[in-house]
Amino acid sequence: MRKTLGWLLSLVVLIGTMGAAGATAQAATAAGPAAATDIKDQILSIPGMSLIEEKPYPGYRFFVLHYEQPVDHRQPWKGTFKQRLTLLHKDVSRPTVFFTSGYNVNTSPRRSEPTTIVDGNQISLEYRFFTPSRPDPANWGNLDIWQAASDQHRIFTALKKVYPKNWLATGGSKGGMTATYYERYYPRDMDGVVAYVAPNDVVNKEDSAYDRFFTKVGTKECRDKLNNVQREALIRREPLEAKYTAAAAANGWTFNTVGSLDKAFEAVVLDYTWAFWQYSLLSDCAAIPTAATASDQEIWDTVDTISGFSAYADQGLETYTPYYYQAGTQLGSPDIKQPHLKGLSRYGYQPPRNFVPRDIPMTFQPGVMADVDNWVRNNANQMLFVYGQNDPWGAEPFHLGYTVRDSYVMIAPGANHGANVAKLQEGEKALATAKILQWAGVAPAQTLSGRAQAPAPLAAPDPVLDQVDLRHEPQLRP
Numbered sequence: 315m316r317k318t319l320g321w322l323l324s325l326v327v328l329i330g331t332m333g334a335a336g337a338t339a340q341a342a343t344a345a346g347p348a349a350a351t352d353i354k355d356q357i358l359s360i361p362g363m364s365l366i367e368e369k370p371y372p373g374y375r376f377f378v379l380h381y382e383q384p385v386d387h388r389q390p391w392k393g394t395f396k397q398r399l400t401l402l403h404k405d406v407s408r409p410t411v412f413f414t415s416g417y418n419v420n421t422s423p424r425r426s427e428p429t430t431i432v433d434g435n436q437i438s439l440e441y442r443f444f445t446p447s448r449p450d451p452a453n454w455g456n457l458d459i460w461q462a463a464s465d466q467h468r469i470f471t472a473l474k475k476v477y478p479k480n481w482l483a484t485g486g487s488k489g490g491m492t493a494t495y496y497e498r499y500y501p502r503d504m505d506g507v508v509a510y511v512a513p514n515d516v517v518n519k520e521d522s523a524y525d526r527f528f529t530k531v532g533t534k535e536c537r538d539k540l541n542n543v544q545r546e547a548l549i550r551r552e553p554l555e556a557k558y559t560a561a562a563a564a565n566g567w568t569f570n571t572v573g574s575l576d577k578a579f580e581a582v583v584l585d586y587t588w589a590f591w592q593y594s595l596l597s598d599c600a601a602i603p604t605a606a607t608a609s610d611q612e613i614w615d616t617v618d619t620i621s622g623f624s625a626y627a628d629q630g631l632e633t634y635t636p637y638y639y640q641a642g643t644q645l646g647s648p649d650i651k652q653p654h655l656k657g658l659s660r661y662g663y664q665p666p667r668n669f670v671p672r673d674i675p676m677t678f679q680p681g682v683m684a685d686v687d688n689w690v691r692n693n694a695n696q697m698l699f700v701y702g703q704n705d706p707w708g709a710e711p712f713h714l715g716y717t718v719r720d721s722y723v724m725i726a727p728g729a730n731h732g733a734n735v736a737k738l739q740e741g742e743k744a745l746a747t748a749k750i751l752q753w754a755g756v757a758p759a760q761t762l763s764g765r766a767q768a769p770a771p772l773a774a775p776d777p778v779l780d781q782v783d784l785r786h787e788p789q790l791r792p
Contacts, residue, residue: 353403357379360472360473362382366398374423376402378398379399382395382397383442398421398446399440401435402424402436406477408433408434409505409754410436410437410477412466413485415492416487417488418633427734429484430779431750431772431773434479435477439469454674457640459492459644462496463495467496481504482504482754484509486510486731486734491509491512491645491792505696505754509698510733511732511733512699515645516710517684524648525650528650533596535599540590543605547613548580549658550610550613554610554613555575561623577664577668578623584659585621586620588648590602591704596728635670637791643677643679648706695719699724701733702726702733704728705733711723722746727739744769751772
């Protein structure tokens, strides 16, 4: 257990609220299971917690909730906002998985892969500043990775007395980044971390790893096919932008944030190759048209399907303003060269500043990702990072140094941005599953000793709960 001093950290940011919450939950726990009140009543007895709705699901209780959070955890007296979260309740005797997507929360019942493996409860949290979990008025200076980690810490502190068994943090892509940052700032909270396809852009201005990735991924035949479509789209800029103008008029798209339809058009085209490898497989290359013989409509259709011409319209950008703000202030963002577009590209890869309204100030903080990277390399404890071999975001992964403990980086062969434990090679899949069970405190003795057959998820498959909500919105985002 890595929580010895966790309560001391909570006192810095909570000042009173958690004391009442802890006392309430402790009293319920002390009374024993027989005397425990209904789980909904236990949850709603936590100060600041309110119910949005309960949705029935066989074998579970599922709640959509609000929790009142300080806008600024360093100065909690300066106002609060309501942060949305969901609870998939199995049983207080089971471990709990803290899931983050890094974006909006899904308000339908879902299980992350670790939740299925450990047959546990799941808390899913909406990232601060994604609506409706946005302070009003919004001081964007309060959107940073420490504030978001403190949101998680505060919720964990409130719920730990209700769910006393082991906790794991998990998430995919920006959610995997979020789980990692939470561990960096509050390493005593969780018993383990499973971070999927989490980019690690340590030095924002040094992106050669991405350039190398795009010279090797897949096959030369597929790479050339994708590159040729990009070139052809820029060569045919005039007729394709005429289609774009018509589509914008039909859909009410405007381009005030990015600055012009031309800038938006090029941003979509330059995302094309990246987006293909992020969401598609090598086998999908067969469906890509041959650029030299393709009609304007075929070029438009393939770019729209893979990159999405709505992506950089104001209406497409608005939801993701918090992401682009973070990319331009702390997270960093890729800037790949794409030499095959030399002489055709007018703007190159555009920075996050181009995708955030100009009335929101942004200043990049170059030391933040380096700090996280250094911490993970030297202090990771019971952390698992899973990447996809063909996922561009994995070109800059987290690395582990010699001083880490019981931590792993694993790569799923041929996998894209949807890589997970199930897609690992058999030996690594068995090890990863065994470790997740062990960290959750539910591993059978045979699994820990290695005498049994390969461990498997404890929960039975469920086609609804186990749907993978892979974010395939057409924009260059993790």
